[in-house]
Amino acid sequence: MQPIKKLDQLIKSLEGKSPKKIAVTFAQDPNTIGAISKAVDLGFAQAIMIGDKEIIIKECKKLGVDYQKFEIIDEKNDVKAAALSVEMVRNGDADVLMKGLIGTDKFLKAVLNKEKGLLPPKAVMSYVCALDIPKYDKLLFITDTAVIPFPDLKQKIAMTKYAVNMAHKFGVENPKVALVSCTEKVNPAIQNTVNDAIICKMNQRGQIKNCVIDGPLDIFLACDKEAVKIKGVQTPINGEADVLVFPTLEACNTFYKGLMLFGGGELAGLIQGTIKPVVVMSRSESEKSKLYCIALSCLMAED
Amino acid sequence: MLITKLEQIVEMLKNKPKKRLVVVYGQDSHSIGSTSKAIDLGIVDVTLVGDEKKIKKVCNEMNIDPNKFTIVNEPEEIKSGLKAVQLINEGKGNAIMKGIISTDNYMRVLLNKEVGLVPKGSILSHITVVENPNMDRLLVVGDVAIIPYPDLKQKIAIANYLINATIKLGVEKPKLAVIAATEKANPKMPACVDASILSKMGDRGQIKNAIIDGPLALDVAIDKESAEIKGLKGEVPGNADCLLFPNIEAGNVFYKSMTKLANSPLAAIVAGAKVPAILSSRGDSEETKLYSIALATLLG
Numbered sequence: 001m002q003p004i005k006k007l008d009q010l011i012k013s014l015e016g017k018s019p020k021k022i023a024v025t026f027a028q029d030p031n032t033i034g035a036i037s038k039a040v041d042l043g044f045a046q047a048i049m050i051g052d053k054e055i056i057i058k059e060c061k062k063l064g065v066d067y068q069k070f071e072i073i074d075e076k077n078d079v080k081a082a083a084l085s086v087e088m089v090r091n092g093d094a095d096v097l098m099k100g101l102i103g104t105d106k107f108l109k110a111v112l113n114k115e116k117g118l119l120p121p122k123a124v125m126s127y128v129c130a131l132d133i134p135k136y137d138k139l140l141f142i143t144d145t146a147v148i149p150f151p152d153l154k155q156k157i158a159m160t161k162y163a164v165n166m167a168h169k170f171g172v173e174n175p176k177v178a179l180v181s182c183t184e185k186v187n188p189a190i191q192n193t194v195n196d197a198i199i200c201k202m203n204q205r206g207q208i209k210n211c212v213i214d215g216p217l218d219i220f221l222a223c224d225k226e227a228v229k230i231k232g233v234q235t236p237i238n239g240e241a242d243v244l245v246f247p248t249l250e251a252c253n254t255f256y257k258g259l260m261l262f263g264g265g266e267l268a269g270l271i272q273g274t275i276k277p278v279v280v281m282s283r284s285e286s287e288k289s290k291l292y293c294i295a296l297s298c299l300m301a302e303d
Numbered sequence: 304m305l306i307t308k309l310e311q312i313v314e315m316l317k318n319k320p321k322k323r324l325v326v327v328y329g330q331d332s333h334s335i336g337s338t339s340k341a342i343d344l345g346i347v348d349v350t351l352v353g354d355e356k357k358i359k360k361v362c363n364e365m366n367i368d369p370n371k372f373t374i375v376n377e378p379e380e381i382k383s384g385l386k387a388v389q390l391i392n393e394g395k396g397n398a399i400m401k402g403i404i405s406t407d408n409y410m411r412v413l414l415n416k417e418v419g420l421v422p423k424g425s426i427l428s429h430i431t432v433v434e435n436p437n438m439d440r441l442l443v444v445g446d447v448a449i450i451p452y453p454d455l456k457q458k459i460a461i462a463n464y465l466i467n468a469t470i471k472l473g474v475e476k477p478k479l480a481v482i483a484a485t486e487k488a489n490p491k492m493p494a495c496v497d498a499s500i501l502s503k504m505g506d507r508g509q510i511k512n513a514i515i516d517g518p519l520a521l522d523v524a525i526d527k528e529s530a531e532i533k534g535l536k537g538e539v540p541g542n543a544d545c546l547l548f549p550n551i552e553a554g555n556v557f558y559k560s561m562t563k564l565a566n567s568p569l570a571a572i573v574a575g576a577k578v579p580a581i582l583s584s585r586g587d588s589e590e591t592k593l594y595s596i597a598l599a600t601l602l603g
Contacts, residue, residue: 153490154490184507185504185507186500186503186504186507188456188500194496196503197499197500197502197503198490198499198500199488200499200503201498201499201502202488205487233507
């Protein structure tokens with residue numbers, strides 16, 4: 001498989017593959033309906049809309065969307081709708097779970113339910129995004145933009161593995177992983193740089209496989225060959241990172257938002273750690289990003 | 304010149320300008336015997352600080368000509384220590400050696416804040432050079448005798464001492480293995496965590512002039528075949544020149560099993576003072592005493 005280097009190639013890559021069934025919780029707002037309708041039209045998704053049937057049909061009509069292309073399950077209570085959609089994904093009646101007009105808290109409560117949810121016991125839940133920046137000639141897989149504020153070593157290892165797994169699904173065979181910090185030096189007073197040294201060694205010893213990891217590295221050394229030359233740092237990443245694992249949520253969140261705002265970036269993200277892909281989008285995301293998110297979930301649902 | 308046997312240090316020193324060794328309370332047969340031999344081999348000049356009468360008496364008993372030594376008369380134990388330190392501070396010696404002064408008093412004198420030899424903030428550590436008949440190279444190891452449970456900062460200091468000593472022994476870019484019970488980076492084992500940090504510090508040039516890898520178990524650190532079987536990549540596995548032990552027990556058991564079970568002669572000094580310090584014990588073999596004097600002279 002040729003690696004997917006830009007997000008528009010992501011949708012193309014799904015052509016010819018069987019469409020994935022997406023269970024949409026409380027799919028009754030124009031944002032959700034618009035995005036999922038487009039995904040269905042493009043042929044890579046089928047939608048099961050769980051929510052208030054009357055409202056769904058009404059919203060579809062307002063948008064000029066033919067509601068008959070969706071399977072609609074009538075459930076007027078948002079918490080019950082969440083439980084039902086999670087159950088469908090658990091049972092294999094759907095391949096992907098997606099959040100509609102329900103509070104994130106209520107939605108995640110259903111996802112994280114110990115008996116009936118989608119997160120295996122002890123699994124780390126995290127968030128990985130594929131970031132498409134015009135100035136970088138390939139995608140950057142970044143984590144964690146949304147879930148873990150201050151990852152500890154165990155969480156950071158899990159985050160790294162999730163991002164590497166996503167890169168593999170995009171056809172990047174041996175992704176280069178940079179553990180991002182503000183410097184390339186190990187500083188025992190900064191726990192993150194210590195964790196980075198451990199993760200690197202785990203990679204060298206085959207405890208984390210199918211990728212090349214180095215860190216701590218700053219963003220320049222991770223993503224800019226010239227900077228590597230100038231600084232003379234020996235690093236297998238060599239300014240060509242595929243994956244950036246950030247030390248904190250704030251750093252990662254700021255990085256992608258800055259690039260969306262000033263760098264023309266586009267983004268697709270997904271919750272990680274669950275047995276099936278879970279899509280949680282914010283209303284402020286662009287139409288394009290929403291479509292990419294759904295496409296990403298379908299790619300990740302491929303075996 | 305690459306030194307692969309301890310005997311070669313002695314040979315090398317014969318052709319170099321002579322340095323001077325100062326012996327604290329050097330009035331017992333062990334110190335006088337070993338330093339006399341070093342003088343006879345032409346590798347060092349020796350100043351004995353101690354009770355001149357006793358020194359001459361012991362020399363007489365051992366059939367040693369006392370005139371080969373520079374003798375500084377100071378019959379009192381602690382004062383002889385202070386005198387020896389003063390000589391070093393005045394530039395009248397390149398290495399210091401413990402005679403019959405107690406180890407406690409010897410260390411106290413070295414560490415004396417006003418007149419001692421240990422700069423403020425400097426970390427004293429013990430370096431041992433082991434020669435094993437089955438190996439094609441010397442092993443420079445630490446710390447087997449002074450720091451019981453080195454923290455990261457102390458391990459960095461030990462690493463630097465080992466690296467510097469190994470370079471003096473002719474290895475251009477020493478390979479340093481940080482020893483643990485496994486080569487896996489197990490976050491639950493502090494030795495593995497520190498080893499990972501030291502290894503990355505080596506990659507980043509924060510510890511210079513060496514290639515550092517760890518954690519490595521002893522077998523894969525020094526034995527090529529073991530390293531190959533385990534599929535360990537890199538230059539250090541199987542080729543280590545320096546071994547940095549996680550604690551004194553591991554290091555101590557290693558060097559003692561090397562001497563007692565594997566017929567390995569060795570040399571040892573204390574690093575971290577202004578000059579190399581010899582801390583030989585009466586239990587050391589004649590060979591070890593001579594080699595330690597040679598090593599201190601080489602590094603001094």
